[in-house]
Structures are given as C-alpha cells and as structure tokens.
Amino acid sequence: MTRSEDLARRLTSVRAAIHSAARDSGRDPEEIRLLPVTKFHPASDIGILRDLGIDAVGENRVQDAVEKATLFPDVAVHLIGQIQTNKANAACRVAAAVHSLDSCRLAEALDRGTSLAIDRGQRSDEPLPVLIQFSFDGDPNRGGVPESGIDELLDTVSGCSNLLLSGVMCVPPVGSEPAQVFAAAADLRDRLVSAEKRQMELSAGMSRDLREAVAAGSTIVRVGTAILGPRG
Template sequence: MTSAVDGQEPSGLAARLAAIDERIAAAARAAGRDPEELTRIVVTKFHPASLVRDLHAIGVRAVGENRQQELSAKQAELAALDLAWHFIGQGQTNKAAAIRRSADVVHSVDRDRFADALHRAADGDDVLDVLVQVNLTDDPGRGGVAPADAVGLVEHVLALPSLRLRGVMAVAPLDEEPAAAFARLRDVSDVVRATAPDATWISAGMTGDFAEAIAAGATHLRIGSAITGPRPDRG
C-alpha cells in the first residue's frame, strides 16, 4: 500500500496518471502513431522523494528533475528503485559532475562547455545519454542552442566518447502556437539526424501542449503537475 502524498491519497495520484496516459494515447492515435513509442516522464520538481516512491509504486519508471540539488538528493534516497532519472533543467558547468553522478539522461546540453564538463566527469567507461537543447525563441538568454547552430553542437558532442547523443529537446515559446514551434523542432531533428542517424529522440511537450508535440514527432513528454498535483508551498 502506498502512502498519502502531500495530503492527497495515492488513489488520486493514480487517477491523474491514468487520465494523462489516456490523453497521451488518444493524441498518439490521432497522429497515426503507436502510444508505445512514447516515453512519459513525470516531472517531480519541488515534490518530496516520498511522491517519487508513490509514483514508482503505481508503475512510473521515468522521472524528471530541473535542479541538480533535488536530482542528487532524491536519486540518492531512492537508489534502490528501478527508475530512470532525467535531468531537464538548465545545466551549470560547475554542477556537471554532480548531475552526471545522478542522471541517466541529460536533456539540456546547450553549449560546448557544458558537454565538455559532463564528459570530464565520466567514471571509467560509463556512457551518459544526452540531448541537445534547442532554443525556439528569439531570446538568446533562454536555454538552448540556436537552431542554426545545433549541428555544430551535435558534432562537438559526437566527438566526446563518454556522451551518447540521443536527440534534441525544446520548450515551446509562450508567444507562439505550440504546433508551429514543434514543427520547427522537428525540422532541427531532421537536420541533426543527417549527421547523427541514431539521434532519434525528440523531448518536447508538457501538460498544455503534449498533443501538438506528439503530432510533430515527440518521443519523450515531460508532464508535471497534471500528474503530481500542485507543487508544495516552499514557504
């Protein structure tokens, strides 16, 4: 039996998970895709490790974290569980070693220096799955490499033997229709795969826009509060 999470019964957590999975499956079928092609990552930012444990108990195997400190703490506490930990936040070079120790996948490689820092943190022959983050906005201050520069970063990552390039990631801009933004991401993915044919993952789509992401070819969806419930008050 699972425990209550943040004052909510686990049955509510399971119901929300099932509802999102039904919506994901419907969106996949509408796009002519097999729902089994999709990986649903539950983003647990600001929630306690107990919630991740409850998610695991109802079948979740992929979780995402935005902050290195939370990733490291939760992964250490729950190391005995068969979970894949996805780091989806902005990466800092001085935290790359800590991120690498705890993450199975890093979605946010957006510059050569961060890729290099992750590579230097390799332990022996281990290989880390990474995605190149693409900035779909006109603001260079946002996370991600400009679409025109994606191939250059991809080539840099491919030269680092401890990193395995899996594909691309992006967040849809707030001031643009998600379908148009994700279509541009798919174009970047196509160009990247001309250089790296195995880089087939597209990490895109959150609660409000995962249907458009699926239609554009997304393989990995990042869903948070629609499953976990409201984030706890951080005081």
C-alpha cells in the same frame, strides 16, 4: 483521497490523453514515453509513482536530482533543467540522461564529469545520453541553443567520448505557437537521424501542449502539473 489515489487518478488521465493524441495522429502510443516531472514535489511522490509503474522521472535542479536518485536508485532521473558547469560532476553521478545540453562548454563539462564518475565507480561505463535543447527564438535569457549554434555544438559532442547524442528537446517560448516550435524541433531531430543513421528522441510536450507535441512526433512527453498537481 490519499496522495497515492490522487496520483494514480492523474496518471491514468494523462496516459489516456497520450493514447488519444497518438491515435488521432496515426501513431502507436507505445512510441511515446511519459516522463513525470517531479520538480518541487517531495521525494516520497517518486516512491508512489514507482509503485504505479513509473521507472523514470524528470528533475530541474541538480541538487534535487542527487537527493531523489539517492533515495530511489531504482528510478532513473532525467535532468531537464539548465545545468551550471560547476554542477556537471554532480549531475553526471546520478543522471540517466540530460535533456538540456545547450553549450559547448557544458558538453565538455559533462564529458569530464561522466569520465570522473565512471572512474570512481559512481556510474556504469556507458556514455551519458544527452539531448540538444533547441531554442526556437534564440533568446539568450532562456535555455537552449539557437539554430545558428547547432553545428558547432554537434561538432563538440562528437568529440566527447563519454557523451551519446540522443536527440532534441524543446520548450515553446511564452506566446509562441507550440505546434510551430515542435515542428522545427522535429525537423532538427530528423536531421540528426539522417546524419547519425540511428533513432533519436524528441523530448517535447508538457501538460498544456501534450497533444500538439505528440502530433509533431514527440517520443518523450514531460508532464508535471497534470500528474503531480500544483508545485509546492
């Protein structure tokens, strides 16, 4: 089996799982976007996925996002991993969205980086969509902002003219109950909808907990292993 055939088979299976989970939850499958996570896989896989109808992928590391976005400018790259502030400028040159905003310092760095990229003609003059990464357990060693820090971060983002608040992202801590984590993140997303009076994304769910995420209201599921196979 060729790599193209393998990815096509896996992609079909994941799409079917999303449709099944949506139907079981009484949701329209069209409300849910699939974001294949290509981290640690060769850039050539993005070309194959593009030919299979994928127009956006997720990357963890800024340097990999830059490489892959340069090779495949017609595929949007979403940054889903932690971003060091000293890499914010590079991130803003290529990111279609950032799912892992978790500090005021990073928000300010992304705001400056987006402004710089716009001034240099490296991206359009549209604000950079950002999602707040919600930390369910508040563990400082993991990415995400705890409930106690949400309001301060939202205040900072509101003052960043080059950022567009677009929703909430979460990753269930090891040993946690995914449904409980997704429900808490969905509540935060709903609060943002009420405050901003517009739609917000919920980026939640991976290969192992896709069904629970869809049931909780996820609008973006980030699937790596089930589509790309084991990491290289």
